Amino acid sequence: MDVKFVNNPILRYTDLFSENMFYASSIYTAVMIVIISFIKQMNNKFGPGILVPMLLGKFRKPSIEERIFLFMDLKDSTTYAERLGHLKFSEMIQDCFLDVNKVIPPFNAEIYQYVGDEVVLSWSNVEGLRNMNCIKFFFSFQNYLLKKKGQYEEKYGFIPQFKAGANIGNITVAKVGDIKREIAYHGDTINTAARIQSVCNTYGKSFIISERLKDQIIWEESFSTEFMDSIRLKGKEKEIKLYSVS
Numbered sequence: 001m002d003v004k005f006v007n008n009p010i011l012r013y014t015d016l017f018s019e020n021m022f023y024a025s026s027i028y029t030a031v032m033i034v035i036i037s038f039i040k041q042m043n044n045k046f047g048p049g050i051l052v053p054m055l056l057g058k059f060r061k062p063s064i065e066e067r068i069f070l071f072m073d074l075k076d077s078t079t080y081a082e083r084l085g086h087l088k089f090s091e092m093i094q095d096c097f098l099d100v101n102k103v104i105p106p107f108n109a110e111i112y113q114y115v116g117d118e119v120v121l122s123w124s125n126v127e128g129l130r131n132m133n134c135i136k137f138f139f140s141f142q143n144y145l146l147k148k149k150g151q152y153e154e155k156y157g158f159i160p161q162f163k164a165g166a167n168i169g170n171i172t173v174a175k176v177g178d179i180k181r182e183i184a185y186h187g188d189t190i191n192t193a194a195r196i197q198s199v200c201n202t203y204g205k206s207f208i209i210s211e212r213l214k215d216q217i218i219w220e221e222s223f224s225t226e227f228m229d230s231i232r233l234k235g236k237e238k239e240i241k242l243y244s245v246s
Contacts, residue, residue, distance in 0.1 A: 062174040062186075068128035068213065069190045070109075070166040071197035072100075072138065074117040075206075084156060092156050093117050096145075103144050107137040112185065122185070125168060125216075132217055135245060138164050138207055163206050165197030168213040188236075195233040196242060203228050203244065211241035 074080070074096070081089040093116075100119055104111070108127040112120040121137070128134035145152065145159055152159045169189035176184045196208050205228070214225055225243040232239045 062172050064170050065173055066125040066169065067171050067173075067185070067189065068123040068125060068134045068166060068168045069112070069171075069185075069193040070121045070134060070138065070164055071194050072119050072121065072141075072162050072164040073197055073200075075161040075163050075201075077117045080158075080160070088156070092152075092160060095152075095155075096160055096162075099144055099148070100141060103137065103141045107133040107140070109133065109137055120190075128168070129216055129218075132220060132223070134166055134213075135207075135209075135217065135223065138162075138245075142206075161206070163197065163200035165193055165195070165200060165208050166213055167193035167196060167210040168216060192233060192236070192240065195236070199231070199233075199242070203242075205244040207245045208242050209245055211243060214243045 074093070080092070084092060097114060097119060101111070104121075108130075109121045109123055112122045114120075123134050141162070145161075149159050167189055169187075169192070171185045171187045171189045173183060173185050176182060192210065196210060200206065200208055208228060209225075219225070223245060225245055228242040228244055230239045230241050
């Protein structure tokens with residue numbers, strides 16, 4: 001005798017459950033793809049770790065944080081631009097900044113801004129001081145460029161070199177803008193870091209930091225600092241002591 005299952009309520013329920021599970025899984029997958037894509041885009045725009053605090057309204061009102069800023073600028077950029085032409089020079093800057101992004105992850109740095117041929121990086125004081133992250137990043141980036149010496153020389157005829165200045169201190173952070181929003185930092189700390197970077201050529205050094213940053217770092221034996229000068233940076237009333245790092 002043939003056994004027919006067409007009207008079996010258990011099988012009908014199983015089929016309906018399977019069909020509902022398929023639709024539910026498809027909707028869940030689609031929603032998760034959208035959420036992950038959104039988080040990735042926001043991280044690309046504002047940097048890792050910024051999205052959640054921003055959604056919680058942390059940056060709605062200005063607040064004060066202690067942070068480290070490192071300004072890193074291309075050496076001899078005018079010479080390079082004249083030699084390569086504007087388009088090829090811009091392509092080189094693109095390659096350099098892509099390499100910056102490849103070096104960043106182990107050092108937990110945040111990219112604050114790209115300004116022409118300059119990139120500004122930032123750390124919380126804890127992350128920047130941990131394992132000398134704010135110092136090691138610069139030398140790791142230099143080493144990374146040397147590893148790609150052949151590629152840069154073949155494509156551009158030389159290896160780009162960068163100079164950097166760094167400082168630590170209190171900074172005001174706030175969300176600014178409406179049509180185009182971003183997280184902005186204001187204060188003497190970031191201005192001083194920029195000024196320090198600007199005197200690298202004057203002293204013929206690639207990396208100069210403030211005394212305040214030097215004194216807060218637990219230095220490893222493979223690194224050394226050298227006192228450069230006590231100077232009054234443009235726009236500042238008090239002199240600050242500068243140290244080169246090697």
